[in-house]
Amino acid sequence: MTGRVIKDYFAAFRWGNFKEKVAHFAYLVFYFFAILPTIVGFFETWESALIYVLMMIPTIHILNSGSLHIMKMPKMMYMVPLTKEMKREYIVKSAIFRICFCSLLGMICTLPLMLLGLCSAITYVIIAYDYVTFALLLCGMNERYGLEERNAWQEARSDCRGLIQGIDMIITVISLFLIACMLSWDTNEGMKNIYENLLFIIPAILFQLPLTIKHMKYWSTAVEKALSYERSFDK
Amino acid sequence: MLLQLKDISKSLGKFRIKDISVELPEGYIMGLIGPNGSGKTSLIHIILGLYKANAGELLIDGMSYEDSEVEIRNLIGTVLLDELFDHSATLKENGINYGAYYKNFSLEILEMYMKRFGLDGDRKFKKLSKGEKLKFQFAFALSYEAKLLILDEPTANFDPSFRKEFFAVLKEYIADGTKSVILSTHLTEDLDKIADYILYIEKGSTIFSGDIEKLRDTYRLITGEKYKINLLPKEQVIHVEEGNYGTRALVNHRLRYTYDKEVTVAVPTLEELMYFITKRDKGDKRR
Numbered sequence: 001m002t003g004r005v006i007k008d009y010f011a012a013f014r015w016g017n018f019k020e021k022v023a024h025f026a027y028l029v030f031y032f033f034a035i036l037p038t039i040v041g042f043f044e045t046w047e048s049a050l051i052y053v054l055m056m057i058p059t060i061h062i063l064n065s066g067s068l069h070i071m072k073m074p075k076m077m078y079m080v081p082l083t084k085e086m087k088r089e090y091i092v093k094s095a096i097f098r099i100c101f102c103s104l105l106g107m108i109c110t111l112p113l114m115l116l117g118l119c120s121a122i123t124y125v126i127i128a129y130d131y132v133t134f135a136l137l138l139c140g141m142n143e144r145y146g147l148e149e150r151n152a153w154q155e156a157r158s159d160c161r162g163l164i165q166g167i168d169m170i171i172t173v174i175s176l177f178l179i180a181c182m183l184s185w186d187t188n189e190g191m192k193n194i195y196e197n198l199l200f201i202i203p204a205i206l207f208q209l210p211l212t213i214k215h216m217k218y219w220s221t222a223v224e225k226a227l228s229y230e231r232s233f234d235k
Numbered sequence: 236m237l238l239q240l241k242d243i244s245k246s247l248g249k250f251r252i253k254d255i256s257v258e259l260p261e262g263y264i265m266g267l268i269g270p271n272g273s274g275k276t277s278l279i280h281i282i283l284g285l286y287k288a289n290a291g292e293l294l295i296d297g298m299s300y301e302d303s304e305v306e307i308r309n310l311i312g313t314v315l316l317d318e319l320f321d322h323s324a325t326l327k328e329n330g331i332n333y334g335a336y337y338k339n340f341s342l343e344i345l346e347m348y349m350k351r352f353g354l355d356g357d358r359k360f361k362k363l364s365k366g367e368k369l370k371f372q373f374a375f376a377l378s379y380e381a382k383l384l385i386l387d388e389p390t391a392n393f394d395p396s397f398r399k400e401f402f403a404v405l406k407e408y409i410a411d412g413t414k415s416v417i418l419s420t421h422l423t424e425d426l427d428k429i430a431d432y433i434l435y436i437e438k439g440s441t442i443f444s445g446d447i448e449k450l451r452d453t454y455r456l457i458t459g460e461k462y463k464i465n466l467l468p469k470e471q472v473i474h475v476e477e478g479n480y481g482t483r484a485l486v487n488h489r490l491r492y493t494y495d496k497e498v499t500v501a502v503p504t505l506e507e508l509m510y511f512i513t514k515r516d517k518g519d520k521r522r
Contacts, residue, residue, distance in 0.1 A: 004332070011321055014361075076319040078285060080336035081308035229285040 001086070005093045009101065012068045028063055032056045047118055054113060058106035058131060066138030069098050071222050072232035084227065091226045095219075099135045106131030133209065236297070237261050237383055237415045238282070243291035247277055252439040254291070259432060261382075262412035264405060266430035266447075267419040268505060270513050274439040275419045279387050282417070283313060296382060309338045312376030314369055314386040320360045326371055327356035330378065337379035348374035351404075352397070366392040373401070377408070384408065384416045390425060402429055423505035433505065435512075442512055451502045455488040456511075459498030466495065474515035485511035 114124040238259040245252040284300040320329040334340035435443040
């Protein structure tokens with residue numbers, strides 16, 4: 001089952017799937033690599049540019065993975081003879097693999113920052129934490145409009161959940177952005193004291209951690225939903 | 236009885252499948268017909284256990300999905316319009332990967348059908364045309380001794396020569412009398428030749444369910460002068476259509492009723508039947 005999970009994770013990165021989300025994905029890339037750095041001045045020195053790019057590549061990957069790897073099985077897996085336990089195993093393993101892969105990519109991409117002396121080991125740990133929470137947040141996402149959710153009451157509930165997830169995501173992106181700002185400031189001007197560090201880290205952690213915990217409570221519901229074809233696909 | 240649906244109902248947003256009942260014994264082909272949006276695919280999804288019915292009973296080979304999902308899935312072969320297989324894998328890899336879940340999967344049988352259908356096992360799934368993708372689904376469905384084949388409108392995507400082959404395979408498939416087929420299609424002329432049972436649904440409700448001979452006995456297509464058609468008992472008339480070469484009417488046939496000698500009485504084809512019943516429901520009613 002693990003092999004199948006890994007295979008399906010990478011199989012989702014195909015043009016047919018990207019095509020549906022290309023506007024969303026292109027906007028993300030354009031915003032994070034053209035608009036935002038210009039406004040904030042991330043590309044003024046090579047160090048800050050490197051920090052920014054190395055942090056944003058995994059961020060965009062996680063955001064993209066969040067839309068490509070919705071918590072559900074490929075259609076064919078709903079048709080083959082699998083017990084409920086085997087389906088559950090597939091869904092849970094898929095989610096875990098996603099969290100691990102996305103977090104690991106974040107850690108690997110930002111490791112050169114520490115190796116080049118652009119950030120301290122503690123800051124690196126904070127960055128790693130941020131990637132794990134971000135991956136956790138996006139990993140439990142379901143398709144908002146499964147067939148079952150066409151029922152008006154459920155649709156309304158689903159909309160609320162979608163809104164909450166949207167807010168969660170914005171806050172998480174802000175927290176990652178704050179950490180990138182912190183690193184950039186640290187590299188260009190040098191942090192004068194720990195309080196300046198905390199100015200960035202506290203909002204990042206305080207806002208994000210409770211949201212992630214709240215979101216994880218929804219996990220079991222998300223897994224149950226993913227077990228049902230009609231709650232995962234709209235046709 | 237291989238398939239039993241009893242008063243199956245399902246709400247799908249504003250659309251509703253209403254009280255559909257049908258039985259299909261082993262060794263027969265059932266045609267599932269109806270206009271676009273009539274609920275054919277939704278009904279197939281219910282039979283496949285992908286949608287859970289709100290009411291009614293569904294048994295496949297005497298088993299229900301609640302109690303024996305794995306056993307049922309081993310018995311069902313499907314061809315759907317969705318692209319179900321891994322795009323980046325070859326046909327053979329797809330067969331091995333998904334076949335591993337089936338108790339009676341045989342790679343030899345899959346390869347035999349792929350060869351028969353002109354498919355190269357080393358080609359990637361994404362490189363196939365729409366028709367070839369459906370051919371591969373069909374070959375896969377035949378590779379694990381499924382007892383019930385459920386085919387959702389595959390024929391429209393097949394070229395004429397393969398359609399003949401397709402129907403020949405279906406006939407071979409049911410020949411031993413232990414397996415059955417549900418074939419949903421718009422190309423009703425094919426069903427006229429091959430189907431034993433017909434389930435005709437429209438707007439989620441059953442218009443007709445039963446063996447094709449009974450269907451042929453139930454309706455007649457009357458052609459003649461307009462005034463002669465107007466003399467037909469109104470309660471028997473389903474729909475009347477005026478054309479350049481006379482007026483045609485679809486009627487409920489009564490065994491003892493004697494038609495006027497100046498009108499032509501014919502058994503309607505499934506296509507004619509669908510046409511007239513759909514027209515009736517769009518207005519211009521005359522029953």
